[in-house]
Amino acid sequence: MKIAPEKFRFAALAVDVPVYGLINGKLHGLIAPVNRPPHYVNVEGFLGGMVDAKENALEAAQRVLQEKGNLKDVYLEQLYTFSEVDRDKRNRVVSVAHLGLVRPDTAAAYAHPHAHFVPIQKLHDLAYDHDEIHRAALARLRGNITHSTIAQFLLPRHFTLTELQSLYEMILGHELDKRNFRKKILALEILKDTGRMQEGVRNRPAALYTFTTTKLQELPLIA
Amino acid sequence: MKIAPEKFRFAALAVDVPVYGLINGKLHGLIAPVNRPPHYVNVEGFLGGMVDAKENALEAAQRVLQEKGNLKDVYLEQLYTFSEVDRDKRNRVVSVAHLGLVRPDTAAAYAHPHAHFVPIQKLHDLAYDHDEIHRAALARLRGNITHSTIAQFLLPRHFTLTELQSLYEMILGHELDKRNFRKKILALEILKDTGRMQEGVRNRPAALYTFTTTKLQELPLIA
DNA sequence: GCAAAAGTGTTAGGTATACACCCATGC
DNA sequence: GCATGGGTGTATACCTAACACTTTTGC
Incomplete structure (x- = not known):
């Protein structure tokens, strides 16, 4: 398999992973500082990263959580693909968002220098279109909890x-x-x-x- | 906005659009011949195409239906993003599948030299991973019809x-x-x-x- | 008048809701 | 013994499911 012709490869493919967990019995989301001058400074967002040439989106999400959050055994499901042309002001980046859920032991053990769990009510004014991703993730969670385990x-x-x-x-x-x-x-x-x-x-x-x-x-x- | 660095742009971004409509009161799906030697010959698949640099995935789906199917006013919703590394044997292509629905008048008026509506039971052995896309589309339709209009x-x-x-x-x-x-x-x-x-x-x-x-x-x- | 599909109510069983008190434990 | 959350049953209203016959039209 070869790569596609240049003219079709204008966009970078990423994953963003809103991860939620219970901390002291309250729902929290995991965010980390985003520092991408000049557009994104002093702002936070969900964990995310580029998809590699040899992995699918789900695998990328798993790897990103492992690398940037030291998180394993996270429940993941594909959420929605965000493809607005200017959703990242630097470059064209299309992101396949995945919903992530962690158990309290995983969440509590989690102590990264930067990333941290924040109560869901305080998740706003995030980088890129992550406010929208947050809304979509909570809506999915709401829909799923009454129809699944x-x-x-x-x-x-x-x-x-x-x-x-x-x-x-x-x-x-x-x-x-x-x-x-x-x-x-x-x-x-x-x-x-x-x-x-x-x-x-x-x-x-x-x-x-x-x-x-x-x-x-x-x-x-x-x- | 500039394009992303080369190393992140290994994949082409596409849309595939399983379109369904009623023909003589029966559900049909719209497919067209796919001819991409050496892997895909004498095989059919849903309409699809590349996303342009200046449009989002939904806009791409609308354009593809217009250009390749002469179809307008199609109901569209994002379905799922298919990102298996080898889903297209030629190149790495990640596809944001959209579910499309047309009314009988649109469907009946539709007379393209190649694309045609086929009863859903006969939609199998399609190109790429379109059999899987078909299953996902029908599952979505099933879920939606009891919860929406x-x-x-x-x-x-x-x-x-x-x-x-x-x-x-x-x-x-x-x-x-x-x-x-x-x-x-x-x-x-x-x-x-x-x-x-x-x-x-x-x-x-x-x-x-x-x-x-x-x-x-x-x-x-x-x- | 016959074939074909349209239209229409009732009953019984099951499910959802509303609601309040006693129990076990730690301090 | 008191504060804290755990645990339990019943009665009613509502919704769901099962079921068959009459009506209107074209031919």
Whole structure:
């Protein structure tokens, strides 16, 4: 395979990866300083980078997270391709954005000199078109959480039903009824009781659950 | 804005556009011969082409349909970006696939020397990764038809409830109850009775309906 | 009058919602 | 013993699904 003729290769192909994770029970997004004078200084953005000649977009996203964020085992799915001519004021760069989700242990262990997790409400005025990417990512998350087991990629391996419900509430943006939520989610048989209990809490310890599957699973409809 | 450094511009950026339309009440996809020796000869594929330096992917898709299919006023939405390294055996080409839908009048008027509409069941063994694009497009259509008014882009301006139901059945792949379907779809208030009737049919003429909106509208859930 | 598709309601079962109190633990 | 969050059931309203016959037209 050879490269395409010059006249078709005006654009650089990139990936941008909005990564979200729970920190102290709140949704955060991972951003890092962007420094590309003269257009982008004193500004932050999601992790991103160029796609290599020998990898597809998903592989590029994995590599970028590894290289620029020291992150492994991140759940990734393709989100949307941003191709506005001037989305990067320096050059024509087309970006295949991927949604990334990390579990709290990964997120907490994450200590990069530059990149850091910021509460999603504070993610604005980002570099390039990353505000738009952020909106698209949250919309995707909202759509997925009611139709799949995507929550499993944001929660620790063992979690309480209250933690799960709280995640749903944060993503959906409204409160849910505790009894109804439990009835519905348990009826789906996607969770199993580990038999273990919370420890070291100063109230009645909650039962710890885990997802029965490690893969993303489509669901009829929750919440 | 200048172009990116050479080392990042190894890939060509393309669009591929699976276009679907109703012909004689059946779903068809639009394909044309592909002739790119030595890898792609005697094979067909969806319309596609390169993205220009001064347009975004959606604009490229519109232009490609205009130039290669003489098609205007096609409903388009971004589908998925296909970036496998060897998806095009000649060169590295990354393609932003877009789903296209045309109304029967547009589809019927369409008479290109090469491109032609083929029943969706017969769309296989296409060039490049177009079989995969076809599957992704149908899956998207299936997901959208129950959550939006996307059916409006496949039907004539005036249509009968039976035609609408039949479209739902073809896309969902199973039959629906006539009375229940009518109740639900009318309750959504997305249709209005035009007051006109079918003419020239040799059975009781059906009432003609039209969508109240010309834009895509999200719905709670149909069928 | 016959063939073909249009149009129309009711019932039963299941699902969604609203709602409040007792329980186990740490301090 | 008190503060904190965990855990549980019922009654009602709503929605879904199943189902068959009469009507209008062209020929």
